[in-house]
Structures are given as structure tokens and as C-alpha cells.
Amino acid sequence: MGIKSIKAVSARPICLAAACMVLLNPGAGADSVTGEENAKGTVQSVTAAEIKMKEGKTLPLAKVRKVEFDGFAVAAKDAGVFLKDGTKLTGVFRDSPDGQIFRSTTLGPLKLKNEDVSAFFYDSEFLGKLASDKNLAAPLVIDKKGVVYAGKIMWSDTKSAGVKTSEGLKKIPIEELSIIYYSAFKPSPSVILRNGDIINLTREFKGESMSVTFGDKKIDVPIKAIKEINL
Numbered sequence: 001m002g003i004k005s006i007k008a009v010s011a012r013p014i015c016l017a018a019a020c021m022v023l024l025n026p027g028a029g030a031d032s033v034t035g036e037e038n039a040k041g042t043v044q045s046v047t048a049a050e051i052k053m054k055e056g057k058t059l060p061l062a063k064v065r066k067v068e069f070d071g072f073a074v075a076a077k078d079a080g081v082f083l084k085d086g087t088k089l090t091g092v093f094r095d096s097p098d099g100q101i102f103r104s105t106t107l108g109p110l111k112l113k114n115e116d117v118s119a120f121f122y123d124s125e126f127l128g129k130l131a132s133d134k135n136l137a138a139p140l141v142i143d144k145k146g147v148v149y150a151g152k153i154m155w156s157d158t159k160s161a162g163v164k165t166s167e168g169l170k171k172i173p174i175e176e177l178s179i180i181y182y183s184a185f186k187p188s189p190s191v192i193l194r195n196g197d198i199i200n201l202t203r204e205f206k207g208e209s210m211s212v213t214f215g216d217k218k219i220d221v222p223i224k225a226i227k228e229i230n231l
Helices: 011-024 127-132
Strands: 031-035 039-041 043-047 050-053 058-060 064-068 079-083 088-096 099-104 108-110 117-121 140-143 148-150 152-156 160-165 168-173 177-181 191-193 203-207 209-214 217-222 226-230
Touching (some): 031 050, 039 050, 140 160, 140 168, 148 160
Antiparallel strands (some): 031 064, 043 050, 043 203, 050 058, 117 177, 140 177, 152 160, 160 168, 191 226, 209 217
């Protein structure tokens, strides 16, 4: 991609209703840990060895298959990148003297290598097509009208993308691009964040945070930012 390197009522009835909901469903609003050992409550910390619950229970990480956090979803950027390992990072693309650079909402400014990239997306409208339509095989480009251009991607830069199709060379201006799909990516998510980002990169759980390795960078992500961990 030319990248270098959403009549008032009183509060009392509402509070009473909320209290009734908790009494009827004490597990509502709780984090969930499932596997050979299970727990509900509040996950306090996650390490390479264990998960500690605020309520006092400790579970060996080796006996856990999934951790689901109760935190609310966070609105994500429409644009982003898929890496070949299935990592999905949302953020913004910026022009620079060296070409277009990518600033990840989660990991900050990144130097992406084209050989590690599966797809760039500039809006999220047609992302579902890549997973649901089995007839869509990389490489291809999808524009913002949903038109699919299948063929060899000749170039992509800060101004346009070129695709050699069966009907000849097609040049799509950057402002009309939705997705540039270079190659297939791993579909199984390891860690899903509250903003929808997927982290399949090397990571280390350090208690109240997760250290993610990207190239020569290590970035700490608080576990409060995580929606789901698959082990």
C-alpha cells in the first residue's frame, strides 16, 4: 500500500428495577471463564500461569479455554488492515513524504511490511463479503459501490490501486476504494478487543495488561480493553 517500512421518570423506580434484575440473575454483568474450570465474576488479572478473580478464586491458565469480559463495546474506526496471521487492526491512514503510513488505534504508529499484509480496508461495509462469499478469492479489489475487481494487483499507493483483470487494467482512485485483498488470512481469533480489533500476534499476559509484540516494538494493552481471550 505504498507503506514504508449514538416525560421524565424518577430515579427510584429505575434503581429498584435494576436491583430486581441482579437478584433474578446474579451472573448478569459478570466476566466469564470457561474450560476444565469455570468461574463468573470479575477477572482481576491474567498471567501466563493463572487467572485471578476479584472474588478470590484462582484458575490455572492451562485449564481455561475462553475468557469473556463484560466490558461494553467501543466504536471502531472504519479503516484498517488485516495481517496474514488474522490480526485485524483498525486505525487511520496518513500520507507522509515516504508514502502512506498507518496509525493503529490499539498499537500506535506501525511500519507495515507488504509481505505481512493480507488486506487493507478503507470502510467496513463490505468486510463481511470476504468471510461469507466463498467465490471471492484473493487477489481482488472492492470499491465503495461493491464492485469487485478480481485479478493481479499491480500497484497500490496514496492515490490509487491498479488491478489487471480479464477485461484489462483497472485503476481505482483511493477515495473510491473499500478493500484491497492481497491474500487469505487466518480466520481464528486469539484475542478480541472491545473495539473489534483482533490480536493474533505474539502476546504475553502480565497481570492487568497484555504485552503485544509487533516487529521490534512491545506495546502494553490493558486487560480492560479486551472483550474475549481464546486459549
